Amino acid sequence: MNKHIYKLILITFVGMLFTNCEDFLTFEEKGEPSTSVMWRTEADAFDAADGLYFWTATESITGRGMMWYVNVSDDMVTGRNQSQAALIKNFQYGERDNMDNWPTMYQIIKKANDIIANVPSMDISQDVKNKVLGQAYFLRGWAYLWIAPYYGDNDLNGGIPIVTEETSFDNMNQPRAKSVSDNYKMIISDFEKAASMLPFLQDWDKSQWGRPHKTAAFAYVAKAALYNAQYDETYYQKVVEYCDLVIPHHALLNNYADVFKIENNFSSEYIYGWTGNEEDGSKLPGVMLENKGWGLYNGWGYFMPTKELYDAFEPNDQRRSVTILAPGDAFKYLGTDKLYSSIQSSSGMQFNKYMDPFRPENAIGTTVNPNGNNMTTRLVIPLIRFSEVLLWKAEALIWQGKNGDEPFNMVRTRAGLQAISNASKQDLKNERRVELGGELTNRHLDLVRWGDAKEAYSKPLHGFKTTGVSESDNSTTIKAKTSVVEIWPARNFDPSVNHVFPIPRNMIDDSQGVIKQNIGY
16 A cells, blocks of 8 residues: 555545435535544544545445446446446456545545544543444445455455554555455454444434444455355355344345335345435436436436346346336336437446436436436445345355255245245356346456356347437337347456456555556556
8 A cells, every 4th residue: 555645644534424314425524633632532533433434425436436347247338438448348457437446445444444543542432432443344344345356366466455553654555465365354354343343223323324234244244255255165154154144134125126216225125335315425326327318317328238137137027127227118207207218328228226316306406416417316325235145145055065045035036036946056146147237246256256257258248229219209109120239249358367457557656566466467
């Protein structure tokens, strides 16, 4: 990690002021408090915890940032023709806002380290200490887990640099960990500590919902263990153990479509996600909205589903229409009933999961930001849902040669499909794909850890081409011809290189040679 970032963080303290859950992302800049007076009162401790959330409204993290790496999968394509985006899609070095993830995560880690180093000795109540330290351990683990799978391996590259509260300022330029497995072990430890300190979601005041909580920490232990299991199969049992700690506290909603409605932001299926409102927060719904929003709102149209994802759903799977808008599908947009067709989308389709904020007639200014260049909404963007926890457990059981039918079929039957007996690895792989399509769970990482990426990416991607339709036509009927077209050529995925992405070059340069670039980049 480079000292320039840490010097900037050391002199700048950014605090997030929480009022209610709708204003979770509203913050104001604070001054530059002296370090000698920062760690005295409970208010100081809470301010430090609030400062962990400085990144939550940044376009490069909660907007498009990491989605560029999700976008390389066979589930989606870049909706707009851009050279740097095309480089990333083709596993090459491309500089988009994805490059901000590495430095931002280490800024979170630095803030968390300051809390972990200073709060234990403060003369404040143990309850406050636990809540503040729990958030610090959680977000430190989260920050490492956000980037470690993309940049680290268990081979010649190694993991990512480990910087803790015990790392002195003079030694901030740490070399890479010997293995990304070392990162996962630390991440698991951080989330276990967080789980021991954090309250359950319902024990936070509702105005604080969106902060980390106990079962979210349990779930992230399971996720990190699942990633580490590709290197050490004994970790599959840890996945099962921690999924079982989550399961008694959550439940699936009866209707899959209800998961993605604002009214169910913190339903029994919610584990962890990004909160927002019509003023600030994640721009992801607007980023994935039809480019130019049919002339009514400034959608950006960046990430669009492929026909390969569309075809992965069984014909009677209720999840397909919830996940994807395809030509002729009915939907409501700003109070108007429409039938979907697109001359803007490169695939002729759009993800439907994030459309709920755009449905009301009075959406703009109430559920959606009136500023089309900052398309935030009131919808919580899911990072972990309960259904994924069930699928993690099923995967861990199946990969151990055990029966994973019970958690697997809980997810499947909710979608209106028949249960499967003795679900196979292939069954599990496709179930993850259709249950979580278009979400930040990341099919690309799945394909890499399963060893399926080379074969999957050797095939071209397809979409629908709709011709002979004007934008006004799609409000009532499709008067057009729709055909299947190739939208992205077959790609050459080299498993010895492209299983990780290139570390941002400026981070390599600023480390003065301490951090080594991934091989092949």
